Amino acid sequence: MPADLTDYVVPDVPKAELHVHLEGTARPDLIRRLAARNKVAIPDGTFEDEDTFRWRDFLDFLNTYDLAASVIRTAADYRDVVYEYLVACAAEGTRYVELISSPDHARAVGLTEAEHRAGIFQGIDDARAQTGIEGRILVSIVRNFGVEAAERTAQEAADNPHEYVVGFNMAGDEAGFPPPDFTRAFAIAHDAGLGCTCHAGEHAGPESVRAALQLPGVVRLSHGVRAIEDPDLVRELAERQIVLEVCPTSNVALGVYATYADHPLPALMAAGVPVTLASDDPPYFGATIGGEYGVARAHFGLDDEQLVAITATALGAAFVDDQTRAALLNGLHNRPLGL
Template sequence: MTDHAAEVDALPKAELHVHLEGTATPELVRRLARRNGVALPDGLFADEHTFAWTDFLDFLRAYDVAASTIRTALDYRDVTYEYLTACAAEGAVYVELIASLDHGALVGLGDAEHIAGIAQGIDDAHADHGIVGRIISSCVRNFGVPAAEDVARRTVALDHPYVVGFNMAGDEAGFPAPDFARAFAIVAEAGLGCSVHAGEHAGPESVRAALALPGVRRISHGVRAIEDPALVEELARRAIVLEVCPTSNVVLGVYSSYEAHPLPALRAAGVLVTLGSDDPPYFGTTIGREYRLAHERLGCDLAALAAITRTALDAGFARHLAVNLTDHLGDR
């Protein structure tokens, strides 16, 4: 493919799949640790941009240690502001941040205070850089069904204009989706958009189960749907959007290389996809880098990348935005 790096960098981008605590860079985590008097273990960082870890369990350990430095509403404001600022510098116009009320509670932060900190970061980034951020509240499968229903109820109770969706992350293989139907019914009835992590560490059956949950219109990852042609056809027919994170999939070993990644095959089958960075400083990536990789190694020309941004803006859960974000795309 010809070299269009500058045009890819200039292209408007949108991101629907990134975990807020997983965006804090080593530099920011060091700053928060100093601010909050948290001691960091040796070997947490590979370099100033990337965390060090060896396997999936070690990744989760590093993530939890780094996330434990994020403690106050001001910390959440700073994490949000700095991530959205970095995204804006790469051309992003819209980002949905997956936030965990459970994490806030773990560090003693009330839900309202937690979300107020994130909202302040969103407002400040919008004022300074024009980027629009919104919040997806997420539960964790392996914390169990009652905990998920609790997060669902608390998310609805927040009734915050920036909290536009609900997601579920965690162990998809060990905790079947149908058990969580009530949690999703609670948020779907309140009008929140729903997405579920599925089809990453488990196969097509996990994607099917996620799609059967109330309100689900997007799947976080979903890439292993490719193993079932009938499911691929259904995703295309129902215009279900897959929030694909190629580098996350390659780094975590879901696929052995970018060349083995199913994004081109999914697109060819008519499945709607977006690009996300998942946990950028852990996977050595950014939203801009995912767009570049999709161009250089996953067969997406500039028109395809513009279509991916349009899909993300159309499938975004934000309502009543003051600006029409698709204007950024012009006639692309």
């Protein structure tokens, strides 16, 4: 596990995040508060200690994630999860966040999608009112929940458009459930006008990246870093300007790379592949989005100008409406000293 990212100085530059799992933003103290409010027991095996989630490897992490998410039961719970995360991001100078939302997790605790969305949207509104931060949602399917569930979730998103629901993603057990089976789900989302991204090149190699790029509408990749193992693929990513949502601390914590020194983000940048920075599931890995910018400075040698360029890449690749994007980019390039 990497050092707690509170050890890193958060660079005084504006930030944006395109890859963070909504339920995975809830810190242990919030999970405890929600469980108490809902009068439910926290499942055994969720915590290592008062401030730490318990997990050993990637598949065990997925299980712990599901255990913790099981206490998020109501629209008010989802409001609090979203609101607390966005406010914390804003305190680190973050201006825009895309949260990966899993209707299947809400459905598993008995929430309708209307109730689920109502809580999320309230959290976005309340955080914006307090801090000015913009939040949007990517609807996510979970590979290991099956093809039928994936297509149902995609159709539900297509049938219920909303200005805050801007994209579509696929997460879960990447190595065990390759992309081709989910082609129809992505076609439904793409045809509905949702921006498409997909987890690949994390716990499976370059072949998973190539397969994800065959899915309808995919123009970004969640992680994608193991493309570095295939020079031809790296060149293709650079030529097509496929944006990678890179999560360095998650990659080190989960053993994709042994250390930050082994991480390919600098090599991908040098090859012309556009990258962004993201925290993935921050409390599970001791991360924050500000901390990821700090890691990029401390371990990859990026200066403020390069970090701002990464933020600009994120805003350019965001699945947000053009008017909001223009305002965010204008604020980025015409900011006062500091933020």
